[in-house]
Amino acid sequence: MTDRVTDHDARALISRIETESARLAALAGDLSVPVPTCPGWTFAELITHVGQTHRWAVHVLRGQVQERIWSRQVPSDLAEGRSGDADWLMAGAAELLDTLRTTDPELAVWTWGPDRRASWWPRRMLFELVIHRADAELALGIDPVVPAEVAIDGVEEFLHNLPYASWVARPLAELGVEGATIHLHASDADGEWTITQGPAGKISWAPGHAKGDAAVQGTASDLLLLLYGRRSPEALTVHGDRDLLTRWLATAAF
Template identity: 45%
Template sequence: MSDTLENTLAEALAELVTVVETCDADTLDPDTAVTWLESTGYLLNRLPVAERHTLDRLFRDAALRRPPGAWRERMLKVSEGFGLAEDAHGAACDAVERYTRRLVETVRHADPATPVPTCPGWTLADLVRHVGTVHRWTEHLVRTGATTRVRAAKIPLDLPTGPAGLPDWLAAGAETALATLRAADPGTPVWSPGGDPHVRYHPRHVLFETVVHLADAELALGREPGLAPGTAADGIDAFLEDLPYLPGAAEQVARLDRDGTSIRLTATDSGAAWTVVLGGGGFTWHRRGESEASAAVEGAAADLLLFVYGRRGADDPCLTASGDRTLLDAWGAATAL
């Protein structure tokens, strides 16, 4: 792409965003504006860090070509509004650190033999071993630059001699994994279990493995999970992005005889929404709500995350379900992880 075309497209997008943000309700429906801005933000935030920073610069350059005044100031805030100057890779690593620390603190003084109802057949000790294995497996993949799958069973886990040592083992593995991830270039090719075979995929993958299993541990101990709406919404994105690459779940979805039906998810605490459309031997999805969906589930973003991961059913009191319940049941059974 030429510099001229790149600059022109960036300037056109910055102008369009500024127009949308400054329109009054009589000119542009506010819900339509929010939906469009959220969808645009979602797409821009999937860009590699280097390209996000490039777009940040292009937006600023476009704004500074305008005369001083209110319009220039609004255009200068476009990049900030989309978070383009932020380091998504580093932010995901920081989040992994925070949520792993919470998991360590949650299980440290709990009985390792405590059953985990949301992971049938598991105890807290099993859960901690699983999360710690994910951390060590990820560290191995990134450190060695693996371009083909390496099974977790093939890497050394250095497990403690007894379950009492598992919390410290989990913390140590996370520390090593994070050091490796933070030192790596996010754009470096490396095998991943999802659709993005680069280093940048892995912190986000590890984050939601940790977040969901933290919720499992908290529920097992009779506590309500706590998760920020933005993190939960990103977790739903990650789930839908990865689902086609999970052979068992993808095959089950492909077998659903539900072509043309759709499921809408709406986060009541943030207004974020998702629509999943079944058909063609699989599904498509987009980050906006469709009013004519066949079935719908509403709730806080954190509860919706637990719903898509099979930790909450559609009939859970914290969720509101409507429409075709057999569709929700079929989707839940097909996507159970």
Template identity: 40%
Template sequence: MSDALLSALAEALAGLVTAVETADEDVLDPDTAVEWLESTGHAFAGLSAADRRALDGLFRATAPREPEGPRRNVLLKVSEGFGLTSGLPAGPASGLLSGPSADAHAAACDAVLDHTRRLAAVVRDADPALPVPGCPDWTLADLARHVGTVHRWAEHLVRTRSATRVLARDVPLDPPADPAAYADWLVAGAERFAATARDADPDATVWSPGADPHVRHYPRHVLFETLVHLADAELAVDGKTGPLDPATAADAVDHFLTDAPYIARIAEPVSRLGRDGTVLRLTARDTGAVWTLVLGGGGFTWTRGSGGAEPTAAVEADAGELLLLLHHRYAADDPCFTHAGDRSLLDDWLAATAL
């Protein structure tokens, strides 16, 4: 089934639910309305966690298309009314959706530009045809073109406040014909994104591929995408990464875990793991941050902290190393990692989350 058809069906259903919710009693019998909604909710309850999150994302995408008012307010509550969001992690993960301060938003915009300049410096004097081990079948030119595309795609979404998904191929990219010019093209795209995002209201609604359909999603999303691909470029050129700020890396782990249930290529394999009730714990030596993942219900939940749960498996390293492990840039056997418990759980998780 195509994305367009799924979106159309979700929008039609959300519109029907909204009409039922807002109908006067003399138009629709309340008992009949409750029966309709309960039947639909019962059907949704049988979906896997991955499918419920995907449907939640489709429902959320319908609301920004409506003007401010009662109808939009009802649309925003459709997922909650059907219990689609039950089981999502509490604590810091859900807190990430409340929005950063204005200073934090601006800082993320500045960090995108800083990391892109670092990436451009790596790319500028390197062979564009150099293979990138972290991205099989990619050259350094491919990596630079991808990052520049992400910047321009995100800038378009933030600037236009698009309520629907926009494909990168539909955004003007204007990559240079000569890969030797990619470094300057990268910086130009990052400058434009940072300026647009810095001037935007972080709380403005816009379609996003993750858990948070607001402008505030994008500086962090683009920053962490750039950060991981900067590490890719450094590993390709120098065989090692440059310094990774521990706090930024820890925030990137938060972001990855928050958005993973909304990424079908991750959520669906995780839903098939069959490791219900197992607990995977990640501990950052340098920041002290702890992430506890509990598998089950066709997906997983996570919290910051130990949560009192006894881990089935645990892995410890610096925050940047854990980030690159989650993104499959470091192998779990790398000596920087310390393991405890059932190592097969970590291996199963990494196999399921490989993009």
């Protein structure tokens, strides 16, 4: 998927957001369960984070916000000191879905990524949900799986936005690996990408086959989870500089 989202793409993204929201809510039974992939969080914090992110997107889109605003600055509809639950999550998801369906994708709004249009938000909200649904499943001992076509788009959404994640650029710059390359190869779908570490911690990437200083092969689902720090490189096939791959992944995940 390119950075310009068609009507068909938007409908598919919104449908998947609806599905993923319901899947996450269904997992949110005991809110005291720890979530190991989000250190220090229980299900209560996980659900609250996702629901607050939905309300953030709604606030930006409905208010046609043009200046930077972060999710913590947006009202949560929760009493002070209270966490969200499954019903609260689904209420926010319903509001998000209605907003996405009725907002012009070309509307100019603030985003933290490169695309200052409303069309940036559905894709970001989908993969926020996908990864946190995976967090919930891992916490419950369930092996998460992302459909290959969704995971392929997720890898590209991650790489598309990563150069604009300012909170990641500084730690990447401190790795001292400028010019290093990492190649990703999906084993179950048509997906290959090469990431090049550039100056000042910024990255560039290109699709297609190439040789990298480090290369990793696995299912598209596993590659997506790997980029987000939810899969260990040990679970995939790695060639070349394993230390580079491990250090880069630990730093780049967000």
